[in-house]
Amino acid sequence: MGPIRDSFIFEFLYCHLSLEASCSSVRIINIAFIPESLSWISFSLTAFFWIFVFVNAALIGVLALIWGERRLIGKFQARLGPNRWGPLGLFTPVADAIKVMFKEDIEPTLSDKLIYVLAPILMVVPVFMIFPIIPYGTKTFLTNISVGVVFVLAITSINSLSVLMAGWASGNRFAIIGGIRAVAMLLSYEIPMGISAAGVVIVAGSLSLSGVVNSQVIPNAIFQPLGFITFLIASTAELNRSPFDITEAESELVAGYMTDYSSMKFGLFYLGEFMATIASSAIIVTFYFSGWRGPSFIPSEIWFLTKWIGVIAIFIWFRATFPRLRIDQIMSLAWKGLFELSLINVLVLALMIAIWPDPTGIQLLIMTVINWIVFLVSVYIFGKILSPNLTGNKIKKRSVIYGLD
Amino acid sequence: MSTELVTMNIGPIHPSTHGVFRMRVTFDGETIIDAEPIIGYLHRGSEKLAEERTYTQVVTLTDRMDYTASMTNNQAYILSVEKLSGITPSERGVWLRMIAAELQRIAAHSVAIGFLINDLGAWHTPLLYLLREREKILELFEMMCGARITNSYLRPGGVFMDAPDEFWPSLNRFLDEMPNRLDDIENLLTDNEIILARTQNVAILDKNDAINASITGPMLRASGIDWDLRHRNPYDYYEKISFRRPLGTVGDNNDRYLIRLHEIRESLKIVEQCLDLIEPGPVQPEEVPFLVRPPIGESYVPIEAPKGELGFYLVSDGGISPFRCHVRAPSLINLTLLRDMVIGYKIADLFVTFGSIDVNMGEVDR
Numbered sequence: 166m167g168p169i170r171d172s173f174i175f176e177f178l179y180c181h182l183s184l185e186a187s188c189s190s191v192r193i194i195n196i197a198f199i200p201e202s203l204s205w206i207s208f209s210l211t212a213f214f215w216i217f218v219f220v221n222a223a224l225i226g227v228l229a230l231i232w233g234e235r236r237l238i239g240k241f242q243a244r245l246g247p248n249r250w251g252p253l254g255l256f257t258p259v260a261d262a263i264k265v266m267f268k269e270d271i272e273p274t275l276s277d278k279l280i281y282v283l284a285p286i287l288m289v290v291p292v293f294m295i296f297p298i299i300p301y302g303t304k305t306f307l308t309n310i311s312v313g314v315v316f317v318l319a320i321t322s323i324n325s326l327s328v329l330m331a332g333w334a335s336g337n338r339f340a341i342i343g344g345i346r347a348v349a350m351l352l353s354y355e356i357p358m359g360i361s362a363a364g365v366v367i368v369a370g371s372l373s374l375s376g377v378v379n380s381q382v383i384p385n386a387i388f389q390p391l392g393f394i395t396f397l398i399a400s401t402a403e404l405n406r407s408p409f410d411i412t413e414a415e416s417e418l419v420a421g422y423m424t425d426y427s428s429m430k431f432g433l434f435y436l437g438e439f440m441a442t443i444a445s446s447a448i449i450v451t452f453y454f455s456g457w458r459g460p461s462f463i464p465s466e467i468w469f470l471t472k473w474i475g476v477i478a479i480f481i482w483f484r485a486t487f488p489r490l491r492i493d494q495i496m497s498l499a500w501k502g503l504f505e506l507s508l509i510n511v512l513v514l515a516l517m518i519a520i521w522p523d524p525t526g527i528q529l530l531i532m533t534v535i536n537w538i539v540f541l542v543s544v545y546i547f548g549k550i551l552s553p554n555l556t557g558n559k560i561k562k563r564s565v566i567y568g569l570d
Numbered sequence: 571m572s573t574e575l576v577t578m579n580i581g582p583i584h585p586s587t588h589g590v591f592r593m594r595v596t597f598d599g600e601t602i603i604d605a606e607p608i609i610g611y612l613h614r615g616s617e618k619l620a621e622e623r624t625y626t627q628v629v630t631l632t633d634r635m636d637y638t639a640s641m642t643n644n645q646a647y648i649l650s651v652e653k654l655s656g657i658t659p660s661e662r663g664v665w666l667r668m669i670a671a672e673l674q675r676i677a678a679h680s681v682a683i684g685f686l687i688n689d690l691g692a693w694h695t696p697l698l699y700l701l702r703e704r705e706k707i708l709e710l711f712e713m714m715c716g717a718r719i720t721n722s723y724l725r726p727g728g729v730f731m732d733a734p735d736e737f738w739p740s741l742n743r744f745l746d747e748m749p750n751r752l753d754d755i756e757n758l759l760t761d762n763e764i765i766l767a768r769t770q771n772v773a774i775l776d777k778n779d780a781i782n783a784s785i786t787g788p789m790l791r792a793s794g795i796d797w798d799l800r801h802r803n804p805y806d807y808y809e810k811i812s813f814r815r816p817l818g819t820v821g822d823n824n825d826r827y828l829i830r831l832h833e834i835r836e837s838l839k840i841v842e843q844c845l846d847l848i849e850p851g852p853v854q855p856e857e858v859p860f861l862v863r864p865p866i867g868e869s870y871v872p873i874e875a876p877k878g879e880l881g882f883y884l885v886s887d888g889g890i891s892p893f894r895c896h897v898r899a900p901s902l903i904n905l906t907l908l909r910d911m912v913i914g915y916k917i918a919d920l921f922v923t924f925g926s927i928d929v930n931m932g933e934v935d936r
Contacts, residue, residue, distance in 0.1 A: 242698040338578045342600075342917070407693055408764060416586035416689045417918050488764050489691025491918045492600055560766040563824060565832050568796035568815035 173304035175211060183207035215307055219296050227439045231258040233474075234439075234481050241485035262432065270428040275336030284331035285430045288437030291323040295444040300375050302457045302465035313374035314362055317448055318355075321403060324441060325351035328405075328412055331434070332422040343421025346492055347412040350402055353499035358399035360507035364392040364514050365452045378456035382526075386453040388533050390540040391510040393453045395503045397479070400445045402495065405438070406480055408487035409495055416489075446476040502547055513539050575603060582611045586689045586921045589931030593920070600916045605909050609902075612935040620895035625651050625862040626725060628892065632882075633720035635897065636933040638681045641667070641674035641711070642875040644724035649805055649871040650882040651726045655864035660855045663728015664806050665848040669741075670714065670723060671806075671873075672837040672844070676748070677707040678876035679788075679830040679837075682928040686827060687759060689925035690768055691918075696759055703751050706744050713737040726862050728854040741845070748838055756831065769824035773911040773923040776821065783907050787878025787900050788833060789927060792818035792825040799874040811843050823919075826926040861890045870898075877901050877928055897936055901929040 180188035185201045199207045232247065232255060239246020247254030272281065295317060297307040310316060325347045332344020366372055368388065369380035386393040402409040413421030423434045450456060450472045459468035490498065513536065521528045581592035590611035596604040616635060620628045632643040645667055652659060681704060684697035708718040714733045715723040723729050759765055775785070780793045790797055798815045800808040816832035818825030864886040872881035878900025885894040904927050912920045 238693065238695075242695050243702055244698060338576055407691065410691065411918075414691060414918070416691055416921050419584060484693050485695050486758075487692065488687060488762070488768065489918070490764055491768060491916055493916065494767055560763065560770045562761055562766070563770070563819065563828065565816040565825070565828050566794075566819060568791075568798070568801070568817050570801075 172307055172309065175215060175307060178214060179207055179211045182210055215297075219307065220293060223293060223296055223440055223443070224436070226443050227436055228258040228262070230439050230443055230477065231261070233477070234484075237478065237481050238485050241482075265432040265435070266429055268428040268431075270430065271425070273336055273425045276425065277334040277336070280330050280334035282430070284327050284334060285426065285433035285437070287327040287330065288324050289433050289440065291320045292437055292440040292444050294320050295448070298374060299444075299447045299451055300378055300456055301469050305457075305466055306375070309373055309375045312372045314366055314372045314377065317374075318359055318362060321400075321441070321445065321448075322351055322355055324437060325403075327437070328422045331426065335422070335425040337425045339418045339420075339424045340422045343412045343414075343418050343424075347405065347422065349492070350405070350409065350412070350495060350499075353496055354399045354402040354503075357395050357499060357503035357507040358403060360504070360511055361392045361396035361399065362452065364389055364507070364510050367511065367514050367518055374451050374456075378451060378458060381455035381458060383529060383533055384453060384455040384458075388529070389510060389514060389536050391506055391536065391543060392514075394540075394544070395507040395510065396452065397449065398503060399499075399507075400449065401480065401483060402499070404441050404445055404480070406442065407484040408489050410489060411492055411495065414489060442477065442480055443473075446473055446480065449476050501551075506543055506547060509539065509543050510536075573598070580920075581608075586685075586925070587931075588685060588924070588929060591924070591929070591931055591934075595917075595920065597917060602912050602915055602917065602920055605912050605920065607905060607908055609905075609931075609934050612931045614936065616936045617895050617897060620892055622891060624890045625655075625864070625892065626860075628895065629722045629724060630720065633722055634932060635899070635936055636678075636875070636877065636880075636901065636930045637719055638930055639674050639678040639876045640719060640721045641670040641723060642678075642873065642880065644721065645671050645806075646871065646873045646875065646880045647882045648724040648726055649873060650869050650884050651862065651864070653871050654867060654869040654884050654886055655726065655862050657727045657858055657862075658855065659726075660728045660852050662732070662848060662851040663853040665844050666714075666729050666733060666853060667724050668806050668808070668811075669841055669844045669848075670711070670721075670729075672840045673707045673710060675837045675876045676834050677704045679834050680704045682876070682925075683755075683759075683827060683830050686823075686922070686925035686928070687765070689921045690765060696755065699751070699755060699758075703748060706747075710737065710741055710744065713740065725854055725858070727858040728852075730854065732853045738845075741841070745838055745842055745845075749835065752831070752834060760828070760831070765827075766824065768918075768922060769827060769926070770822055771820070772823050772915060772919050773926070774820060774822045775907065775911060779907065779910070780821070783903070785878070785904050785907065787875070787904065788829045789826060789878065789904050791815065792829045793821035794818055799872055799879060803872065805871060805873055807847075810847060811840055813840050813843075823922055823926040826928075830928075863888065863890055872898070875900060877930065877933070878904055897933075899933045899936060901931075901933040905929050905934060 176191055180191040181194065181197055182199050183201065183204050184197050184199060185204060188197065236246040236254065247257035250256035250260050272278065298310055298313050298316060300306040328347035329344040332340040365377055365385055368385065369377040371377065371380065405412045413423065423431055426434060450469060454472045457465035457469040459465065517532050517535065524532060575596050575598055577594060577596045579592065580595055581587040582590040592608040592611065594606040594608060595602060616631045620631055623631070629644055629647060632647045633640040635643050680700040684700035687696040688694060711721055712718050714737060715721050715731065775789070775793050777793050777795055780790050780795065794817050796815055796817055801815060813836045816829050816836065818829055866886055866888045868883065868885045870881050870883040872879045879898060880900055881898045883896040883898065884892045887893040908924060908927060912923050
């Protein structure tokens with residue numbers, strides 16, 4: 166039972182089931198009844214319980230996000246948002262879910278049946294795998310795998326495969342264009358995202374998410390702003406959210422890769438997308454907002470939840486504000502902007518860590534100042550001097566002239 | 571690797587075809603090779619129907635052509651009827667319909683800008699801000715004539731009823747607020763780098779091409795040609811009004827957006843001047859008969875509608891209904907250059923360009 170020892174919540178439940186000798190110190194109420202020889206039963210029961218809790222928490226989180234997003238965007242757009250079903254419209258997503266379930270399930274004649282069915286499943290399942298490894302509090306996490314950062318980067322890129330599969334299998338031209346765009350975006354944005362995450366790993370000296378949280382005396386968003394900005398933009402692109410929502414671009418491709426999906430298959434895409442937003446926000450909180458850390462008069466879980474909601478709100482804010490970029494502009498932004506910025510970030514961090522492998526408080530402050538100088542200078546260079554050319558379209562602010570009488 | 575051109579039918583059912591427009595587009599990857607517009611899905615035979623109705627009844631048909639700009643449609647038709655039958659309109663009626671027309675221009679341009687930004691992929695936020703302002707105009711229309719969209723407010727000789735007393739304070743409040751709202755919109759949109767990158771140097775319309783294709787309205791002015799019928803060929807009392815005509819410098823999508831935004835500001839100034847000049851009096855001369863019977867003849871009075879030169883060509887055989895009615899619809903004629911404008915650009919630019927032309931399918935197909 167070695168690996169489970171680091172997860173408090175797992176062990177807590179396990180020890181209330183198993184009569185294992187080492188468990189007696191953890192037990193609060195002495196209700197354990199499964200003998201030590203049958204520990205695999207208590208192990209399975211505990212695992213099933215936590216899987217049940219995590220999956221349902223994720224689903225309820227999606228419902229809450231749908232409500233929150235619609236409500237918040239309503240506020241942004243000077244209207245009310247959902248307000249008919251239940252208090253403050255809280256039951257609207259429930260009604261939506263019921264409606265989606267009872268829709269007719271259509272399978273287009275031209276579709277590739279197997280892949281067509283598989284794609285929505287592949288959209289949802291990988292995202293579930295992110296939730297157990299995220300440390301929600303000092304003791305609240307299910308498992309702490311030693312390569313958490315790599316695991317997260319690998320898992321989050323699977324949904325683009327699902328988008329390509331959906332686009333291909335639909336046999337619809339809108340869908341295939343959406344799918345191809347998704348792959349192009351994945352290839353471009355995975356790189357700045359990975360390099361930015363490398364910056365986090367360099368500072369933490371550990372690939373596990375708990376290690377990343379523990380290392381953040383100063384939250385990484387303040388300590389390495391350049392990495393934060395590139396990671397935030399890259400994950401927005403990875404999530405296919407506005408302003409990078411070209412894969413489902415409503416005004417161009419109707420609904421992109423999910424044009425031909427209906428009923429619960431469509432529902433799964435919807436679910437997967439919103440769940441990915443929640444998962445990515447949790448990752449951003451862990452990487453850049455020091456996870457559960459915060460003044461101890463508030464429980465660590467509350468700190469995590471607050472930051473989590475804050476990051477989700479940033480994504481919603483993006484969606485309410487920005488128009489969409491064009492595909493070639495998105496590519497230029499990734500390769501001519503974010504890629505270089507994330508490299509600069511990693512280079513500077515690596516140099517500083519090489520000089521001070523184990524920084525003290527004052528050294529950390531000096532490093533922060535240097536990072537901010539690098540951030541401001543490089544963002545000025547890329548944002549002001551190079552940006553008119555970054556997109557291949559020399560933009561300049563313009564005004565009108567007036568006709569002469 | 572062998573590649574293939576893809577031909578797609580975009581529309582008539584599509585989120586950003588502004589109604590029932592259809593394009594058969596050939597793409598090479600993301601680049602447009604060919605775009606063939608197909609129209610006629612909203613044809614209701616308005617011109618033919620006009621032959622069966624009396625001159626006053628036709629007003630309701632004109633409402634339904636460009637349904638984002640009913641007042642200016644009414645105005646174009648009524649001016650043509652007045653010229654045909656020699657009716658001199660009453661002064662207050664003309665001022666009222668000028669106020670109505672300029673408010674309508676603000677509303678129509680708000681819709682045009684809002685949906686253009688929506689085609690750019692903004693999640694409805696700028697659109698809803700602009701629709702909120704349009705809503706206030708529709709409320710003003712409701713006070714004037716009881717209807718919001720299909721107004722049928724104008725009659726030969728003026729308008730059918732005077733605006734109520736509570737209309738004027740509401741209008742003044744709107745005129746006070748609107749410039750600030752426009753500043754908000756400009757802060758949000760005009761210098762937004764994404765919008766600049768998406769719209770600048772895209773679908774440039776050359777001056778000569780624009781003239782040769784008889785493009786009119788904001789689209790022509792965006793190409794840098796100073797042609798506004800309110801200034802060149804003043805109808806109603808526009809010669810008593812002074813206003814500036816914003817002109818574009820490049821003729822791309824960004825200019826077409828900027829022109830509309832600045833025209834809203836100019837329209838606000840025109841309404842303010844109308845408010846200074848309007849005087850009490852009858853809104854329709856009493857000698858206008860219930861059934862207008864123009865003498866045998868024909869007439870055409872072009873006006874500057876929000877989308878371009880709009881005019882009704884009417885032929886009278888001396889009866890109570892027009893013998894022939896033909897509409898010069900700016901939407902239809904402005905749409906003719908779409909194909910030439912978008913070839914070589916990306917899929918996304920197609921919809922932005924279509925949005926920047928600002929067509930209304932009700933007017934294209936009539």
